[in-house]
Amino acid sequence: MSPSTPGFAGSGPVPDSSNPVAGAAVSVSGLTVRRGRDTVLQNVDFSIPAGRITGLLGPSGSGKTTLMRTIVGVQAASGAVQVLGRPAGHPMLRHLVGYVTQSPSVYPDLTVEANVRYFGAMHRKGKPDVAEAIAAVGLVPQARQKAADLSGGQLSRVSLACALVARPQLLVLDEPTVGLDPVLRADLWNRFRSLAEAGTTLLVSSHVMEEASHCHSLLLLRGGKLLAQLTPSELAERGRSNDLEQAFLTIITEQEDHDGGIPARSAHSAGWHDRRMR
Numbered sequence: 001m002s003p004s005t006p007g008f009a010g011s012g013p014v015p016d017s018s019n020p021v022a023g024a025a026v027s028v029s030g031l032t033v034r035r036g037r038d039t040v041l042q043n044v045d046f047s048i049p050a051g052r053i054t055g056l057l058g059p060s061g062s063g064k065t066t067l068m069r070t071i072v073g074v075q076a077a078s079g080a081v082q083v084l085g086r087p088a089g090h091p092m093l094r095h096l097v098g099y100v101t102q103s104p105s106v107y108p109d110l111t112v113e114a115n116v117r118y119f120g121a122m123h124r125k126g127k128p129d130v131a132e133a134i135a136a137v138g139l140v141p142q143a144r145q146k147a148a149d150l151s152g153g154q155l156s157r158v159s160l161a162c163a164l165v166a167r168p169q170l171l172v173l174d175e176p177t178v179g180l181d182p183v184l185r186a187d188l189w190n191r192f193r194s195l196a197e198a199g200t201t202l203l204v205s206s207h208v209m210e211e212a213s214h215c216h217s218l219l220l221l222r223g224g225k226l227l228a229q230l231t232p233s234e235l236a237e238r239g240r241s242n243d244l245e246q247a248f249l250t251i252i253t254e255q256e257d258h259d260g261g262i263p264a265r266s267a268h269s270a271g272w273h274d275r276r277m278r
C-alpha cells in the first residue's frame with residue numbers, strides 16, 4: 001500500500017481482518033516470471049495458509065520482490081496465482097490486499113497522521129483506525145511531524161501504517177524490519193503475530209534468517225526456484241542446525257550438489273552474507 005501502487009486505492013466496504021478466509025489465502029502453481037532475457041522465477045508452486053505468517057527468505061536477487069509483486073498483481077507472469085479465491089490483480093482484491101514495498105512511499109510534505117489518514121480515507125477508515133495504525137507502528141510521538149523530517153526506519157513504519165489502516169486480509173511486506181533497532185523489530189513481530197491471530201494472512205520477506213523463527217511457515221527461494229516450504233523447526237532439522245542461516249546454507253549446498261555437483265560455493269557466493277551486511 002503506497003502512493004506508488006495506485007491500484008490499491010479505492011472506496012467501498014473493507015472486510016474486517018477478524019474474519020479469516022478458510023484454507024489457503026494464496027495458491028501458486030507453475031509460476032514463471034521472465035524479466036528481459038532472464039527467468040527470474042521458475043515453475044514455482046506453493047500455497048500460503050490463511051491467518052498465518054509466512055516468511056519469504058532468500059539471498060539478494062533470488063526473486064523475493066518479484067514473487068511479492070506477482071501476488072499483489074503488478075507483475076506479468078505465467079502460471080496460476082490465486083489470491084483470496086481470485087486471480088492475482090483482480091479489482092476486488094484492491095480492498096483486501098495491502099502491499100508495503102521496500103522503499104517507503106509516502107508523501108514527504110504531509111505529516112505522519114495526514115499520510116495515514118489519506119490512505120485510510122481510500123478504504124473509508126476514520127480517525128480511530130488512523131490512530132490505531134499509527135500506534136501499532138510506534139509513531140505516536142511523531143504523528144504531527146512531516147514525513148520529510150523522519151529517519152529511514154520511521155519512514156518505513158509510516159508506509160506500514162498506511163497499509164495497516166485499511167485492515168487488509170492479506171498483508172504483503174517486503175523487508176519491513178530493515179533499518180529498525182532490535183526493540184522496534186521485536187515490537188513489529190509482536191504486532192504481526194497479533195494480526196495473524198486476528199485472522200490476517202502475512203507474507204513477510206526478510207534477509208535476516210533469525211527472523212525466520214517468528215514465522216509459522218517459510219518459503220526458501222534461491223535463484224528463482226523454490227527450494228523448500230517448511231516450518232522453522234523443519235528447517236533446523238533438515239539443515240541440521242539450530243542456526244537457521246546455517247541450516248539454509250546447508251540446504252542450498254545440498255541442492256547445488258543435487259543439481260549437478262556444483263562446488264559448494266553457496267555460503268559466500270549465494271549473496272547471503274553480503275546481504276546481511278547491508
Ligand SMILES: Nc1ncnc2c1ncn2[C@@H]1O[C@H](COP(=O)(O)OP(=O)(O)OP(=O)(O)O)[C@@H](O)[C@H]1O
Binds near residue numbers: 035058064207
Ligand atoms: N526490472 C527488471 N528487469 C529485469 N530484471 C530484473 C528487474 N528487476 C529485477 N530483476 C532481476 O530479477 C531477479 C530477482 O530480483 P528480485 O528483486 O525479485 O530479488 P530479491 O530477492 O527481492 O532481491 P533483494 O533481496 O536484493 O531485493 C534479479 O536477478 C534481478 O536482477
